Amino acid sequence: MSEPRLLILIPAFNEEGAVGGVVAEVRQVMPGAPILVVDDCSEDSTAAVARLSGADVLPLPAHLGLGGCVQAGYRLAFELGYDFVIRVDGDGQHDPRYIPKILETLKRENCEMVIGSRFADGGGEHSGLLRRLGIAFFRVMLRPILGKPVHDPTSGFVGVNRTALALFSKSFPLEYPEIEALVVLQRKRFRFIEVPCRMRPRRAGRSTITALRSLYYPVHVLLGVFVNVLKFEGRRK
Amino acid sequence: MDRLDHVMIAFSVLLMVWVLASLRRAHIRVEYSVSWLAAALVLFVIFEWPSGQRWLAQALGLEDAHLAVLTIAGAVFLAVLYRLSLILSRLKDLNIAVMQRVAILEFRLQAMEKTHNGQ
Numbered sequence: 001m002s003e004p005r006l007l008i009l010i011p012a013f014n015e016e017g018a019v020g021g022v023v024a025e026v027r028q029v030m031p032g033a034p035i036l037v038v039d040d041c042s043e044d045s046t047a048a049v050a051r052l053s054g055a056d057v058l059p060l061p062a063h064l065g066l067g068g069c070v071q072a073g074y075r076l077a078f079e080l081g082y083d084f085v086i087r088v089d090g091d092g093q094h095d096p097r098y099i100p101k102i103l104e105t106l107k108r109e110n111c112e113m114v115i116g117s118r119f120a121d122g123g124g125e126h127s128g129l130l131r132r133l134g135i136a137f138f139r140v141m142l143r144p145i146l147g148k149p150v151h152d153p154t155s156g157f158v159g160v161n162r163t164a165l166a167l168f169s170k171s172f173p174l175e176y177p178e179i180e181a182l183v184v185l186q187r188k189r190f191r192f193i194e195v196p197c198r199m200r201p202r203r204a205g206r207s208t209i210t211a212l213r214s215l216y217y218p219v220h221v222l223l224g225v226f227v228n229v230l231k232f233e234g235r236r237k
Numbered sequence: 238m239d240r241l242d243h244v245m246i247a248f249s250v251l252l253m254v255w256v257l258a259s260l261r262r263a264h265i266r267v268e269y270s271v272s273w274l275a276a277a278l279v280l281f282v283i284f285e286w287p288s289g290q291r292w293l294a295q296a297l298g299l300e301d302a303h304l305a306v307l308t309i310a311g312a313v314f315l316a317v318l319y320r321l322s323l324i325l326s327r328l329k330d331l332n333i334a335v336m337q338r339v340a341i342l343e344f345r346l347q348a349m350e351k352t353h354n355g356q
Contacts, residue, residue: 060340064333072337076344174333 004083006033006103009073011066012090013040016049018202019090023053026088026096036076037090040069046090066156067174078162078169086159091202094157098197102159105195112164112190113181115150116157116197134218138179141222145229146186151194153179164190179221183228241303242284249281269324272317280310 008026012019019037026035037050041063050057058076060069070087077085086102088094098116105114119135131154138153156178160168167188173180185192256273259265265273283289283306294305 056344058340058344060336062332062336064336068333068337072340075337076341079341079345174330 004107005081006030006084006086007077007080007082008033008035008099009070009077009085009087010035010037010050010055010090011040011069011073011087012037012042012046012050013063013066013069014042014044014046015090016042016044016046018092019046020049020053022088022090022092022094022096023050023055026099027054029096029099036073038069038073040064040066065175067172067177070177071168071172071174074160074165074172075169078165082165083162084159085165087156089156093199093202095198095200098157098195099159101195101197102157105193106159106161109191109193110161111193112161112167113185113192114159115152115155115192115194116159117152117155117194118197118199119151130214134214137218138221141225142179142182145183145225150182150192153182155197155199157197157199173224176217176221176224180224180228183225187228187231242287245280245284245306249277249284252277253281269321272320276310276313276317279313280306283309 008030010019010022010026015022023035023037026033035055036058037047037055038058039047039050039060041060047057047059058072060072064072073087074085084103084106086099088096088099094116102114102116105111135152135154139150142150142153158178158181164185167184167190168181171184173184182192253274256265256270256277260267260270283293287302290302290306293309294300294302297305297308299305299308
């Protein structure tokens with residue numbers, strides 16, 4: 001039987017200052033694993049830096065936003081037959097040393113998704129007050145919907161297996177996708193597990209969630225969650 | 238007829254002319270022009286027909302005929318705008334799917350070319 005194939009997926013938008021280091025770190029931790037940087041039509045030289053660092057680059061012809069960018073990577077990974085995809089953000093906040101732990105958990109637990117959680121062991125030192133408050137709110141809100149607690153619903157450091165890949169390549173929230181993706185999984189009765197990870201401050205660039213957008217974010221996510229709850233359909237046989 | 242009637246009639250005629258001109262220059266597709274032409278036509282008929290305005294006001298339980306007409310016109314324009322939002326949302330989803338497909342096909346084509354050239 002052939003070894004399951006893993007792809008490291010790095011969505012990036014204007015991350016020329018950080019993406020090269022992220023690719024190099026991933027390569028160090030997972031030598032031989034293919035790395036795909038999905039460049040969301042950056043205005044800087046993100047794609048060129050990623051190529052120089054040795055990653056494959058999927059350049060999007062227009063800016064699609066985080067969800068569209070990640071989904072493009074999932075679609076390609078699914079079409080190329082990958083069994084596992086682990087997403088690492090291009091800003092350097094996710095420590096690639098935790099990739100083996102996420103992969104091992106995906107394989108061992110046979111669950112559809114593993115989340116690298118900054119709060120699972122009581123950490124979370126690099127999160128601002130506003131973000132912590134938001135996460136606390138969504139934790140409480142998601143508990144009855146998911147039927148189990150989730151410590152870090154906004155984490156983008158996630159690994160998925162081929163079953164979730166098939167689902168996400170067809171249906172994936174296009175903006176602020178992390179929280180809604182959990183509800184999409186729940187709609188199918190898929191399982192997720194959190195593993196404790198340390199997050200770091202971003203190395204360069206700026207977050208796409210500005211002060212104004214941070215007001216809009218909870219409204220958008222709440223509506224998305226509500227709509228997904230209405231769409232609940234159970235696990236298909 | 239008072240000044241507001243004349244203004245609204247002129248507005249509805251202008252709207253119709255504008256939509257038809259846009260159609261002629263292919264700036265708007267026929268299926269999307271229909272909503273605007275219908276809205277302009279309804280406005281024109283209502284303001285051209287004062288007894289119709291009074292009937293509308295009575296039906297809505299309003300004393301002011303103009304207020305009744307403007308209420309209905311507002312509702313019609315909201316409905317048209319909502320329809321356009323639906324169309325925009327569908328187009329955005331389609332655009333994203335097309336962009337992703339183009340990027341993936343380009344990626345796979347380049348990979349095939351590399352393999353073919355023995356790189």
